[in-house]
Amino acid sequence: MFAYFLRRLLLMIPVILGVILVVTATLDFIPGDPAELLLGQFATPESIQTLRHELNLDQPFFVRYLRYVGDLFCGNLGQSITLKRAVSEEIMETLPATLELTGVSMLLVLVVSIPLGTIVAAKPNSVLDNIVRLFSLAGLSMPVFWTGIVLVLFFSLNFRLFPVGGYGGLRHLFLPAVTLASASIGMVTRMVRSSVMEVLREEYITSARAKGLKEWTVLFKHALRNGLIPVVTVLGSQVGQMMGGAILTESVFAWPGLGRLTVHAIFRRDFVLIQGVVVVLALIYVLVNLLVDLSYALINPRISYQ
Amino acid sequence: MSRQTKAGNRRRVLRRFLRNRLAIIGMVIVAIYIFIAIFAPLISPMDPLKQNLSDKRIPPNKTHLLGTDQFGRDILSRILYGTQYALLVSSMSILLSIVFGTLFGLIAGYFGGVIDEVIMRIMDIFLAFPYLLLAILIVSALGPGIWNTILAIGIWGVPIFARQTRGAVIAIRDREFIQAARAIGNRAIRIMAIHLFPNIIPPIVVYAALYMGYAILMESALTFLGLGIQPPTPSWAEMIASGRNYVVVAPHIATIPGLAIMLATLGFNLLGDGLRDALDPRRSV
């Protein structure tokens, strides 16, 4: 088990290094001189030189790359050019808000998808099943930013139930969380359904039923437990989806999280900030996937060694 | 595999597909969208770029079936023309993903060993980027525009198709007919092209349909964030983004294009689902 964990962890490292490589390399593809672009009105030959030096643009690619990795190790993600603050500071300030949003969304997804998917798996092609399948498909076909706008239209404008946006308590969190969750609920429900259906076909389920166990126990204790593996996998990938979705949702609801910071960085062409955000998010995502891998071993001890 | 069995298989697949009502619906929707994209200039009632400021924000009525936007432009015409842009970008992106993804997958799956490891590690690196972030990185570096968007979304799809292809290749590479071909001394490329490739087409087609949906959503997301095409080219997501300002006085401007996106994505998803079920009925999602 420990060896499995260690192996997974070690495999993570080249991936992260690769991500940083890609991110650093994109700087080379920017048409024009990034330093000049960023300085705009303050671009004199001296100031361009200074900024190029600060951004390590005057160094060969590998030196720049290694410097970035080294800095990253010490927690230094560089200085945001447009905000004049450390990137790590900006990220630390905004990350909690995004974690709040994604956390609650994920919770909503779990609370809705898992029970729902399990129930309809037991009754395939029933009315309920068809309704759920339709809604799931519709849900994952809706662009998440549009869902947010429509929800605001109904609940904030028409019914005055929720605020239009901004940061705050539960009331402010509700609509953005529902919006973000809506993109994933469809996908996860479908996954739960198909996974549980597969498991239900197994023999030990028939024997469990024959033994006289209640349907509830059969469904949730046996079928779901064994069918969780593909579900956990899809949850892992949905975390990635949510990170992207958070950027859009935070935009619609003016939620001051990492997503808004990313949008700001994009518009301002603040590459140092973009790099930092992408690296941090990729890191988190890789960690999440690592946890997903590990959880396989926990869920089903039979699967753990390769 | 004998010719007759192949034909028999194909007929069976087709029958399964045609029995699936949702799959038919998906196919019809996609066909309609493709038709619209091709014939937009002919069926569009008005010029999508013509502004008529005094006719601004008219809700749907007899002259303008879907109403007008904040510039007095006919929304129906813009939605029809927007189909061209949406389908063009998503299909070109998927094409890019397929071309490079299958190539890498074939090579990795066939040769195995170190080559496989290296290629799959590289694919892992690209898969480590959460949804949209790789595309955002690429488009903000290269600048907004149709080709950069296609590149960004295409690159995102490469590892996915690579994985699929590799899986399919591994499943059959040790089969007898491949061994036989090897024994005869056929070059790897010949084997890949003639023997492997036809067998991996089915899963690729399925995933192409499914990922068209994703590509459409990704393109919308990028455009909504301002990383897509510039005005005045009609684009559904851009209509939503600019229509937001008027959501209180004229909600139709922002809401209708979203339906266009949703329906297109739904169509491709249903089609992809149907294809997948037809090819492998044991998996029913």
Place this chain on the structure above:
Amino acid sequence: MTNRRLFSCFVIPLLVLTALTIVCFGSARDNTLVIARPSDAISLDSNQETTAPGAWVYSNIIEPLIILNPDMELQARLATSWEFLSDTTLRFYLRKGVTFHDGTPFTAEAVKFTFDRALFGEPRANWASLGADPITEIKVIDDYTVDIITGNPYGPILSTMAMVYTGIVSPAAVEKYGDEYGRHPVGTGPFKFEEWRTRDHITLVANENYWRGRPALDKVIFRVIPEEGSRMLSLQTGEVDLVLKPSPAELPAFAADPAFNIEETNGLRIFYLEFNLSQPPVDDIRVRHAIAYAIDKASILENILEGAASPTKTSLLAPGVFGFYGWDTEEMYPYDKQKAIELLNKAGWTDEDGNGFVEKNGEELVLSFMPAKGRYLKDIEIAEAIQAQLREVGIRVKLVIFEWATAFSKSRSAELPYHLLSFGWVTTNADADYTLHSMFISELTPPTGWNSFRYVNTEVDRLVKLGRVTVDQDERKEIYARAQVLIAVDCPFVPIYTTKEMAVLSKDVQDLRMHPVEYNLDLYPVHY
């Protein structure tokens, strides 16, 4: 049966959760003013940010020596009186007993510190080139007397000293915070800075020891709500009390609603289409005139601005500015598609291949347009409308859109590869020199100056430079009138609208007066 039980087991908690969230209601009013505006400040240091998102906030934190009130009259602030000792020396007598928010006393030293930092520091303040260049020295005479010395006689010196940017900062605070001062501003104003959550809100609290007496409000929160629809929505739901930059489309509804008031005044900002004369074929005056005739300004005012802005005169100075001279833009360049096409033909641009766009020597007329976006009212919509209107006369316009700060930064660079830009310019000190000098002097192109048109006219140069050193105000008026006539004919820009400084507020908010100069948002007299 089991299914129903299962269902109710998770549906009911969900419903309860939803109900609870709805019931948890929000803010009590408690003497706090919540303001919604489109974008966040970049810095609260007036040296670094000269635009509204920051100025709205810091105009309540720092104070200049003198100000222009909403009627455009000079009023004392941190100075009690002033006199001209000579043509080049202006003496201010300062108010005694004023302290900064951090407790340190306000003295002449602080004035010298502020101006030295802005005009001679590294880097210079953004506003240094906006009318403060002639100032050569600040001399401390005693603790409460300070002299402002200019190299040559400088007509607009008083109005320059009244700009919100010249607000006096606490030297102790600048020492303490160094580079971070922009996030911890300290002044003598009616409100103190409390906190700033980036891209979300800035909070100010009342200055108990304010020298004019404590303000009526306890707290002011400046929120960021980028979409105009959302801003109006949050006003309606009561989440905010005041909206800056309201949505023109919704103004009629709010005007008719007794729960809300609209405060407005004629502004001094002109929004215009700018020509970059260094980029052919825009350097051809016939092409510029053609474009001026091709733009349907009345339609833009009626359908895009919907009454939230006013028509323009031919000058970049608004009629309220000292030295203004111009006549109705509609008179000089009326909307006339035919005339526009004729002018283009005369300039050699004709549609030979009948595709709807004009060419010359086989090359189509394609203009690149880098508009402002998200800064001025309806800026990007107007850009799209202009694109469509120019299309009608055969000119292809390619929009190159950047978010405001990037566009602004690019427009201030030495290299500017675009034909058209759009911009909004306000004559902050309400004196003609401010605008004419910075924008139309040939050698003052970016990044040093603001002549992004790259406009070259030696007669205008001569006139404007003369106007600056002339002390007789009537003479100055005449000089500037002549310059503005020349500029209007040369047409380096097409004015589109004059702003109305407007706010929509809940009816409970009393005594807010909008100032013609956008940046001056005076919250001191406001109360419920």
